[in-house]
Amino acid sequence: MQNLDRGDAPGFGVYIHWPFCLSKCPYCDFNSHVRHAAIDEARFARAFAAEIAATAARVPRRTVSTIFFGGGTPSLMQPATVGAIIDAVGRHWPIAPDAEVTLEANPTSVEARRFHGFRLAGVNRVSLGVQALDDGALKALGRLHSAQEALEAVAIARSIFERYSFDLIYARPGQTPQAWAGELKRATAEAGEHLSLYQLTIEQDTPFAALHAAGKLVPPGDDTARALYDTTQSVCASAGLPAYEISNHARPGAECRHNLIYWRGHEYAGIGPGAHGRLDIAGERHATATEKEPQRRAPSRAAARARRDRDDDERQTAPDACRLSRAGRGGRRPRSLR
Ligand SMILES: C[S@@+](CC[C@H](N)C(=O)[O-])C[C@H]1O[C@@H](n2cnc3c(N)ncnc32)[C@H](O)[C@@H]1O
Numbered sequence: 030m031q032n033l034d035r036g037d038a039p040g041f042g043v044y045i046h047w048p049f050c051l052s053k054c055p056y057c058d059f060n061s062h063v064r065h066a067a068i069d070e071a072r073f074a075r076a077f078a079a080e081i082a083a084t085a086a087r088v089p090r091r092t093v094s095t096i097f098f099g100g101g102t103p104s105l106m107q108p109a110t111v112g113a114i115i116d117a118v119g120r121h122w123p124i125a126p127d128a129e130v131t132l133e134a135n136p137t138s139v140e141a142r143r144f145h146g147f148r149l150a151g152v153n154r155v156s157l158g159v160q161a162l163d164d165g166a167l168k169a170l171g172r173l174h175s176a177q178e179a180l181e182a183v184a185i186a187r188s189i190f191e192r193y194s195f196d197l198i199y200a201r202p203g204q205t206p207q208a209w210a211g212e213l214k215r216a217t218a219e220a221g222e223h224l225s226l227y228q229l230t231i232e233q234d235t236p237f238a239a240l241h242a243a244g245k246l247v248p249p250g251d252d253t254a255r256a257l258y259d260t261t262q263s264v265c266a267s268a269g270l271p272a273y274e275i276s277n278h279a280r281p282g283a284e285c286r287h288n289l290i291y292w293r294g295h296e297y298a299g300i301g302p303g304a305h306g307r308l309d310i311a312g313e314r315h316a317t318a319t320e321k322e323p324q325r326r327a328p329s330r331a332a333a334r335a336r337r338d339r340d341d342d343e344r345q346t347a348p349d350a351c352r353l354s355r356a357g358r359g360g361r362r363p364r365s366l367r
């Protein structure tokens with residue numbers, strides 16, 4: 030693994046959480062929700078700006094070195110909303126001229142015009158949730174895209190952004206180290222400077238957890254999970270993308286700087302529903318967390334109606350788990366900060 034202390038310049042990051050997705054993946058416990066009605070993005074942008082202002086009042090005189098739009102699926106936002114939030118950050122803290130501004134994207138919401146819009150808004154790096162380069166595995170993970178669509182999204186990202194990365198999930202039920210080596214070699218051929226490779230974690234209170242408890246979803250056992258991890262290290266190192274932390278791999282010098290802020294213990298502001306932060310205030314370090322569901326704080330008839338709509342929207346369909354084959358147990362993803 031690369032030495033994380035290399036070039037350890039202090040940085041200040043801003044994490045922005047966009048909590049909406051087109052559908053809820055059965056393995057995911059991120060604060061992400063499905064809304065069938067249109068999102069009032071202007072209202073969200075105003076709320077984010079207010080939160081940025083309040084945070085800047087607590088930690089003034091910082092220079093922003095990274096901004097990270099995570100989710101959820103931030104690529105569902107209008108580029109103008111992304112631009113308004115970056116402008117709000119810039120009104121309260123200076124943004125370094127070489128700041129890294131990353132946006133997470135789901136392959137189903139990637140199209141060239143929108144990506145150009147993100148670039149014009151100030152985004153200079155994208156991270157795509159590809160998850161697998163195998164259609165059967167994508168279906169079993171409950172994803173809406175095919176491997177071909179994912180590769181097309183990677184090609185669009187590559188044509189517009191100098192810096193792009195994509196995520197894959199491994200240690201999937203039935204996955205062998207040989208099959209994973211083949212998939213990963215394909216991935217490294219498509220990758221630019223960075224790849225995020227997460228072992229599947231069975232998260233509590235997800236449809237995958239229920240299937241796992243019922244014995245209908247069986248991830249690889251510890252020995253296979255270890256072999257899959259070792260395969261990950263060797264294939265990526267041979268491709269010039271060594272690990273720089275547990276789940277992230279990069280060409281030396283091309284690590285995600287925002288991720289390094291987490292791992293090196295620097296400060297970052299967490300903005301948006303359920304976002305976490307780490308701030309030094311009056312000489313003391315603080316872990317911060319925002320309200321996960323702000324609407325619960327404002328009970329009103331409108332909020333109750335919104336809650337009912339949301340509950341309707343979030344009725345999850347069972348994943349096609351029978352397609353997931355059985356192969357031992359275990360295989361938890363080493364947790365990476367996001
Ligand atoms: C917020 S999502 C990324 C962007 C986008 N929402 C998407 O899924 O395409 C962050 C990443 O976390 C990973 N992830 C989420 N839940 C996971 C789990 N239970 N086990 C392993 N990786 C997981 C996925 O690789 C996902 O791309």
Ligand code: SF4
Binds near residue numbers: 058
């Ligand atoms: S994995 Fe990504 S797209 Fe799927 S529910 Fe989670 S945040 Fe949304």
